Amino acid sequence: MYGRGAGPRRxxxxxxxxxxxxxxxxxxxxxxxxxxxxxxxxxxxxxxLAAAWARRLGWRVSVVTAADSAHIPRHCGGNPHxxxxxxxxxxxxxxxxxxxxxxxxxxxxxVALDQHIHRHPADLVVATTNARTSFARAALGxxxxxxxxxxxxxxxxxxxxxxxPGK
Numbered sequence: 001m002y003g004r005g006a007g008p009r010r011x012x013x014x015x016x017x018x019x020x021x022x023x024x025x026x027x028x029x030x031x032x033x034x035x036x037x038x039x040x041x042x043x044x045x046x047x048x049l050a051a052a053w054a055r056r057l058g059w060r061v062s063v064v065t066a067a068d069s070a071h072i073p074r075h076c077g078g079n080p081h082x083x084x085x086x087x088x089x090x091x092x093x094x095x096x097x098x099x100x101x102x103x104x105x106x107x108x109x110x111v112a113l114d115q116h117i118h119r120h121p122a123d124l125v126v127a128t129t130n131a132r133t134s135f136a137r138a139a140l141g142x143x144x145x146x147x148x149x150x151x152x153x154x155x156x157x158x159x160x161x162x163x164x165p166g167k
Contacts, residue, residue: 036113127144
């Protein structure tokens, strides 16, 4: 679907906060953004958004994944740390402070991410949704919805490209 501009019309990212989220005051701010990936290349669509926000705000970035080994690309040899390091060296992160974390110990990414943020305080989480239904419904009923509901900080949700924004 095309709007007035030259190119596909994209839905703006959604900034959401669940019942546990609170905006830190300036004394509590960690100047830290966490972008979560699930091991799929589609989730990497969140990376440019995360880099742009981190650059504009002057924050550091943590790239995290809670995916199991079945979702790790073959070229990484089954090692998520190798893939995450490749991502951290991407040109979009040039000039930013980036660290990486592979989260283990739970089958539920939203739980692993919450535990990570408890250990490594952050001010914002960036994630994608691949929902093919309404964006609001996707945010409330998907894994991203569980991340929003459990997160202690606001979540910036990017709808993956190629999805019909009218549905």
